[in-house]
Amino acid sequence: MHILVIGAAGMIGRKFAESLVRSPLPGAPALSRLTLADVVAPAVPDGLSTPCETMTCDLTQPGAAERLINGQPDIILHLAAIVSGEAEADFDKGYAVNLDGTRSLFEAIRHQGLRNGWKPRVVFASSNAVFGGDFPDIIPDDYILTPQTSYGTQKAIGELLLADYRRRGIFDGIGLRLPTICVRPGKPNRAASGFFSGIIREPLVGLEAILPVPETTRHWMTSPRSAVQFLRHAATLDLDRLGERPNLSMPALSVTVGEQIEALRRIAGDKAVALIRHAPDEAVARIVAGWARGFDPQRALSLGFTTEQSFDAIIQAHIEDELDGHIA
Amino acid sequence: MHILVIGAAGMIGRKFAESLVRSPLPGAPALSRLTLADVVAPAVPDGLSTPCETMTCDLTQPGAAERLINGQPDIILHLAAIVSGEAEADFDKGYAVNLDGTRSLFEAIRHQGLRNGWKPRVVFASSNAVFGGDFPDIIPDDYILTPQTSYGTQKAIGELLLADYRRRGIFDGIGLRLPTICVRPGKPNRAASGFFSGIIREPLVGLEAILPVPETTRHWMTSPRSAVQFLRHAATLDLDRLGERPNLSMPALSVTVGEQIEALRRIAGDKAVALIRHAPDEAVARIVAGWARGFDPQRALSLGFTTEQSFDAIIQAHIEDELDGHIA
Ligand SMILES: NC(=O)c1ccc[n+]([C@@H]2O[C@H](COP(=O)([O-])OP(=O)(O)OC[C@H]3O[C@@H](n4cnc5c(N)ncnc54)[C@H](O)[C@@H]3O)[C@@H](O)[C@H]2O)c1
Ligand SMILES: NC(=O)c1ccc[n+]([C@@H]2O[C@H](COP(=O)([O-])OP(=O)(O)OC[C@H]3O[C@@H](n4cnc5c(N)ncnc54)[C@H](O)[C@@H]3O)[C@@H](O)[C@H]2O)c1
Numbered sequence: 001m002h003i004l005v006i007g008a009a010g011m012i013g014r015k016f017a018e019s020l021v022r023s024p025l026p027g028a029p030a031l032s033r034l035t036l037a038d039v040v041a042p043a044v045p046d047g048l049s050t051p052c053e054t055m056t057c058d059l060t061q062p063g064a065a066e067r068l069i070n071g072q073p074d075i076i077l078h079l080a081a082i083v084s085g086e087a088e089a090d091f092d093k094g095y096a097v098n099l100d101g102t103r104s105l106f107e108a109i110r111h112q113g114l115r116n117g118w119k120p121r122v123v124f125a126s127s128n129a130v131f132g133g134d135f136p137d138i139i140p141d142d143y144i145l146t147p148q149t150s151y152g153t154q155k156a157i158g159e160l161l162l163a164d165y166r167r168r169g170i171f172d173g174i175g176l177r178l179p180t181i182c183v184r185p186g187k188p189n190r191a192a193s194g195f196f197s198g199i200i201r202e203p204l205v206g207l208e209a210i211l212p213v214p215e216t217t218r219h220w221m222t223s224p225r226s227a228v229q230f231l232r233h234a235a236t237l238d239l240d241r242l243g244e245r246p247n248l249s250m251p252a253l254s255v256t257v258g259e260q261i262e263a264l265r266r267i268a269g270d271k272a273v274a275l276i277r278h279a280p281d282e283a284v285a286r287i288v289a290g291w292a293r294g295f296d297p298q299r300a301l302s303l304g305f306t307t308e309q310s311f312d313a314i315i316q317a318h319i320e321d322e323l324d325g326h327i328a
Numbered sequence: 329m330h331i332l333v334i335g336a337a338g339m340i341g342r343k344f345a346e347s348l349v350r351s352p353l354p355g356a357p358a359l360s361r362l363t364l365a366d367v368v369a370p371a372v373p374d375g376l377s378t379p380c381e382t383m384t385c386d387l388t389q390p391g392a393a394e395r396l397i398n399g400q401p402d403i404i405l406h407l408a409a410i411v412s413g414e415a416e417a418d419f420d421k422g423y424a425v426n427l428d429g430t431r432s433l434f435e436a437i438r439h440q441g442l443r444n445g446w447k448p449r450v451v452f453a454s455s456n457a458v459f460g461g462d463f464p465d466i467i468p469d470d471y472i473l474t475p476q477t478s479y480g481t482q483k484a485i486g487e488l489l490l491a492d493y494r495r496r497g498i499f500d501g502i503g504l505r506l507p508t509i510c511v512r513p514g515k516p517n518r519a520a521s522g523f524f525s526g527i528i529r530e531p532l533v534g535l536e537a538i539l540p541v542p543e544t545t546r547h548w549m550t551s552p553r554s555a556v557q558f559l560r561h562a563a564t565l566d567l568d569r570l571g572e573r574p575n576l577s578m579p580a581l582s583v584t585v586g587e588q589i590e591a592l593r594r595i596a597g598d599k600a601v602a603l604i605r606h607a608p609d610e611a612v613a614r615i616v617a618g619w620a621r622g623f624d625p626q627r628a629l630s631l632g633f634t635t636e637q638s639f640d641a642i643i644q645a646h647i648e649d650e651l652d653g654h655i656a
Contacts, residue, residue, distance in 0.1 A: 091496070133572035135470075142463075144470045146491065146573050153492040157485050163474065164481040168419070244461035245474050 002033040007079030009038035059101035065108035083191040087151035098154030122173040130156040148290035159247040179252035182221040183318035192287040203272035206328040212281035215258035218293040222252035251307040254294030263311040330361040335407030337366035387429035393436035411519040415479035426482030450501040458484040476618035487575040507580035510549040511646035520615040531600035534656040540609035543586035546621040550580035554635040579635040582622030591639040
């Protein structure tokens with residue numbers, strides 16, 4: 001089996017590739033080839049025994065999508081994206097990567113399939129940001145998508161395209177509305193949601209973190225581990241079980257910033273919590289206020305997607321995976 | 329006030345333009361200029377006193393959108409589209425007109441606005457076909473859009489783009505999910521919904537009509553009169569009242585084909601009904617089965633959109649507007 005990961009230099013793509021070193025995909029043919037692609041050079045994970053090639057290419061360039069799929073992989077994980085903050089700041093870039101990039105990938109698959117009947121599985125990383133504005137505290141699976149950011153709009157369009165191409169038999173596919181990933185490792189990125197991770201990640205290593213929103217802010221989060229688990233499950237799940245609706249809200253935890261902070265206090269003490277500096281930022285608060293606070297992801301749960309049961313478990317996963325089990 | 333109608337040679341566009349001869353838009357500045365555009369040469373309505381120019385141009389051609397908006401109209405009615413049957417049969421053409429055409433119009437407006445601050449009102453003709461598959465008999469305003477046709481997908485994407493461009497302040501806008509229009513005058517077109525009109529229109533003039541679906545088929549319909557009324561209302565409504573969700577399901581009647589036929593019998597007798605020939609067509613039935621059967625369009629009703637109260641009234645409107653009040 002040949003897997004192509006687009007956006008493989010990103011946080012989730014990298015962790016997905018690393019997971020293949022530790023354990024094969026359950027119930028799937030053995031991995032015979034891995035292709036890692038990104039506009040930034042992706043790294044081959046340490047210890048990988050499968051033949052692996054990397055491609056550095058910009059999905060928005062003419063011919064890039066055709067080059068990416070040239071090896072006719074069995075499974076394509078499409079994770080490449082411009083994140084929310086940047087897509088809001090740069091209208092053209094967000095639409096170019098998140099909409100046109102996605103469409104050119106789908107079109108390249110269609111044209112190759114028309115030539116020789118090739119029909120891969122596409123796993124598309126959508127986002128909770130497809131929901132926006134005046135929604136209930138707990139969003140059901142059949143709730144309307146009314147994004148209040150350009151990023152969310154582009155992801156919602158990606159979902160619609162995925163569903164239509166799948167319905168047409170061009171590829172098999174599934175779209176995962178990923179919750180905000182917390183604790184995101186590494187440096188802060190330009191996602192407006194960055195602080196949800198920052199207020200945990202930075203204090204755990206003795207650094208100050210900035211909190212731009214009130215502690216009452218409620219949000220829907222899961223760990224990088226769970227996100228990788230979602231992708232692994234989506235790569236092997238029987239997609240006929242999706243029926244007519246291939247895009248799914250993923251399970252996660254609905255927690256407030258205050259609850260995050262109390263979990264941090266239980267695990268790392270008052271000293272860690274004291275490193276969180278409150279610095280209200282209207283622009284960030286406005287974007288976040290338009291984001292989902294909770295879901296009732298019945299379809300995903302019934303299809304076997306799972307997540308952590310407490311925010312303490314999310315912090316513990318971070319300490320195990322990123323800090324070798326130690327805190328400052 | 330200057331109005332541009334794109335898709336003005338179409339059924340609804342033509343009727344909208346004709347309505348301006350009979351009565352000015354209520355509560356709006358006087359019409360000073362009308363521009364009618366279509367890939368087919370649009371007709372200037374008889375008796376129009378307002379200066380009116382016509383443009384024959386294909387929205388999908390490079391530079392076409394820029395030419396269309398060159399006169400910087402105050403209101404743009406975007407009605408141009410490839411209808412459902414054709415968009416399903418011709419993948420490329422449907423996406424080119426319904427998605428790329430719409431986007432190039434919105435982009436042309438954005439670039440002109442960046443140059444001089446021009447900010448028109450855009451009225452976008454969406455469709456009930458944005459809903460699909462496994463939905464309730466009565467679809468609420470906050471129900472998820474999961475189209476089961478490429479046409480519906482393209483309209484749903486148009487809605488998302490409209491909402492994002494409006495949110496960004498690029499234009500003011502409203503999207504109207506038009507019900508199936510019945511009785512559609514003139515020749516049958518390639519919309520898969522054509523028979524809903526055919527079974528009334530043809531028998532009223534003594535011609536045979538073909539019914540490809542069972543009489544139990546339930547659908548959501550309104551008259552061309554109401555559709556024109558929706559556009560007129562959308563052209564003048566205070567759009568701030570829309571809040572964050574500018575796309576609305578329009579009011580209509582939920583009727584079965586059997587109820588349509590009984591209304592025809594009441595108005596034109598058994599002789600007319602006898603002209604309906606049952607000829608089941610799997611392909612049409614499959615498309616129609618994925619369409620909405622009824623709505624609870626509370627938002628549109630609260631904003632003042634109205635429609636007929638019975639299917640008899642819809643047939644009477646057709647007889648008055650298209651047959652000079654006479655039936656065969
Ligand atoms: N992390 C989250 O909280 C979260 C939440 C919801 C959805 N998602 C989605 O999941 C996916 C992966 O998320 P992530 O956290 O790993 O994001 P990331 O930003 O770390 O990774 C995205 C990758 O896409 C690459 N990319 C951007 N433009 C490209 C282009 N033109 N051509 C090729 N590659 C390009 C970037 O270089 C980057 O490596 C993204 O689609 C993201 O929108 C993430
Ligand atoms: N009539 C209905 O039942 C119904 C229902 C729901 C939505 N709608 C929508 O309402 C709008 C108007 O409907 P209608 O019944 O008048 O449709 P129509 O087919 O009569 O009119 C559409 C017009 O768009 C024009 N057009 C197509 N491609 C074009 C291009 N590339 N450039 C310029 N013009 C182009 C066509 O020439 C045609 O005159 C359409 O967007 C349609 O999708 C109609």
